[in-house]
Amino acid sequence: MSPVPDSPASPWRHGVTGALRAALVPLAACAAALLLLTAYTTTGAAGDPPARISVGNGRIFAPLNAATTAAFFDITNTGAAADTLESVSSPSLRVAMLGRNVSKDGTGRMEPVQSLVVPARSEVRMTPFTVDVMVLDPPLLNVGDTISVDLWFRTSGRITVEAETVPARW
Structure with missing residues (x-):
């Protein structure tokens, strides 16, 4: 073969x-x-490294009238990236939004703020003279009462914190 x-x-x-x-x-x-x-x-x-947001020292002024009051928080970011507070909500509050006090010609008024940047490795303290949470048509609150408030951050999401009702003085 x-x-x-x-x-x-x-x-x-x-x-x-x-x-x-x-x-x-x-x-x-x-x-x-x-x-x-x-x-x-x-x-x-x-x-990017993440933001590390914590919120404390929540307080809300006992309303002096039925129309408005304000709430304040200390926001700390120990992370290496900034984060942005975009909104505020609460089941106890009817209308809550970020705002700031604006003075013009000796008259002060509140105006809405779209968002609040919390830089990396820093702290933002809300006060009546800077940014705060405007509360329209607040519920009846007595000094010592606490309410739960949700702060909504762009990257950190929702952070729930308690705010204690304090006398309206600074």
Whole structure:
């Protein structure tokens, strides 16, 4: 018996097999790199470092009239990135919004504020002379009463804090 000569397709098959083997190493390296990058970002280690927001010293003025009052908080960010307070809400308060005191020609008035940036590694203290939480149509509050307030931050989400009713003096 004489040997059967190789079919004409054999060199082509060897060429394709060799090309696939040559492509396998870079393909495996890319897949491993993608897997490692996915694991890295999933842990939260990638990207900007997070803000670390804490809120304390919540107080709300006992309303002097039925129309308005104000609440105040100390916001601390110990993180390496800024965060933004975007809104305030409470089941106990009818209307609550960020505001600031504006004086013009000796007359003071409150005006709404869209948001409040809390820089990295800093503290923002709300006062009657800076930014506060304006409360319209407040409920009856007596000195010593506490209410629960939700502060909504862009990246930190909702932080719930208690505010104690205090006399309206500064």
